Amino acid sequence: MTVSDVFTRCAAQGRGALVGYLPAGFPTVDGSVDLISAMVDGGCDLVEVGIPYSDPVMDGPTIQAAAETALRAGVRLRDVFTVVERVAAAGGSAVVMTYYNPVLRYGVDAFARDLAAAGGLGVITPDLIPDEADEWLAASTAHGLDRIFLVAPSSTEERIASTVAACTGFVYATSIMGVTGARDSVADVAPEIVARTRPHTRLPIGVGLGVRSGEQAAQVASFADAVIVGSAFVSAATDRGTDGVHDLAAELADGVRRAGVPAPA
């Protein structure tokens, strides 16, 4: 299984993909495996396993608090490999979402090696741009991992082109200017950044930041190839544990199915 296989399978069903995020070690290592498994059972096609980090500048209060909980409970970097391994063994498809310094500290090549060995498919890097990523480009290639960089509404045409050229698997489009956190409505700029990215790549484009309901998921799936949901899963886990996560995944998966595939550009 590769990230590309996940998207192909969804497309064969005439729909986009649902991608769910939860941090490893939140609230404990075992607890996070249960929550992520519930997310997969509920209908997530791909999971993003987050690495809790002390200085998450792209995250709003919800994910910050989850990271703090995990770190206080003593989560270690190597635990992410355990979580990925167990999710993969249960039939889930997992990528890792991480700030760059933990990877640097572990050793970029060693990190890629150990993640691939655990069955991870790739890495999303919110604070690493391709301009600074030589070491990661080499390591991800060497160990067969997908590398998912981000494009943003503020990205120029030129930067969108160079960023997607460095991506494999899919492209992550941040739909709004801002940090993570569930929002009431899907931002107007979301369709625009997807439309600006399309001409530069044949990779699927996922949209994240702010989605929390089935209705929003359907709306996003009407123009993007994947709907990425993070803070809403963290809140669901906090409020109602595995049941909450399962129910939210089911609602979002239903929204994604309702939308069908995006009209060709």
Next chain:
Amino acid sequence: MASSTGVKPSDGVANRSGHEPDERGHFGRYGGRFVPEALVAALDELAAAYEKARHDDEFLGELDRLHRDYTGRPSPLTDAPKLGEHAGGARILLKREDLNHTGSHKINNVLGQALLTKRMGKKRVIAETGAGQHGVATATACALLDLECVVYMGEVDTARQALNVARMRLLGATVIPVRTGSRTLKDAINEALRDWVTNVDSTHYLLGTVAGPHPFPVMVRDFHRVIGMEAREQVLERTGRLPDVVAACVGGGSNAIGIFHAFIDDPSVRLIGFEPGGDGIETGRHGATLAEGSPGALHGAMSYLLQDEDGQTSESYSISAGLDYPGVGPEHALLKDIGRAEYQPVTDAEAMEAFALLSRTEGIIPAIESAHAVAGAVRLGRELGPDATILVNVSGRGDKDVDTAAKWFGMIAEGESAEDADGTAIADGGRA
């Protein structure tokens, strides 16, 4: 009587130093941009605006005019013979950045960036602050230039630098206490970055030190190069030779790089940065990033940082809010690696002793940050002896720290007012 002379603040901006990063902001392996893609456009815009301004006589002239008429530059060089008696008889010369308007070197950078903000057509400025000196300078420039100002400050720091919080509010700024993480400067920078990612169209992030993503480390340095350029002339004029040592405190590293830079090509001059040793390196409670840290990426740049085995940032500690930071600017990381500058820790206790010593011997109350450099100079003077000349950057004044000092020296007992406190406490060296 030319006390510093031909040097203009804009010289450090208009003229290349000969020690430039590559075009993407790398100082050797350090620096660069480890940021979300969402910020890249704003950083490119800033770099372009700065590059244009560097060649624009109107910008340079306005910077010089403000620094002359508003900041009060050039800042003087003061001989400190009585301090020297406590420093092995060495000649100690103080570069008086404490006499700048707003009370520290921070204004050098702030006025430059505030003028750039106007030129970029942005109306809102955000800043982080530790000791509050950068926040005060930013609030001041925003009042002067009609910009909206929001300052993020860790809750630990709003408590220990309460006077500066009041100053910022008087100047019309909004001060937002930050309650996440260690609730100090590191977390204030995180919050400022989150604000910037959200409001980047309307907002300039007026970063207060030579850290962060390119172009901040090079741009902030250039705005501070005036410190060393003036001081080099003043020392030559006063003593007829170069100093043996240039000493500065290092938090993010802006006052240090500002005074070091003019001496980098003078191989006889030792450049020594004094980092906060807190309770002592051996206790683990310190902020000695260069002496004790390791390379990594934090707050947008590759540099040294204090981190654990997993790359989680460690909490720093210092009595000095302005030095209490687990990161440092990338150019210092390079200067350390190539051996051009040295970095040594100074503990809280040593810094406070120097704080009192400079106050009593020379009638100058330094910022606790700057007291780290004074302590370092005293230590070096004792090593080097009476033939040595040591140039010390007094980066700021200590008014903001009087409360902390009064508590440290037991000058104000619980429930007592300052007037009836026992003034002999310092002379006794006593910490009640």
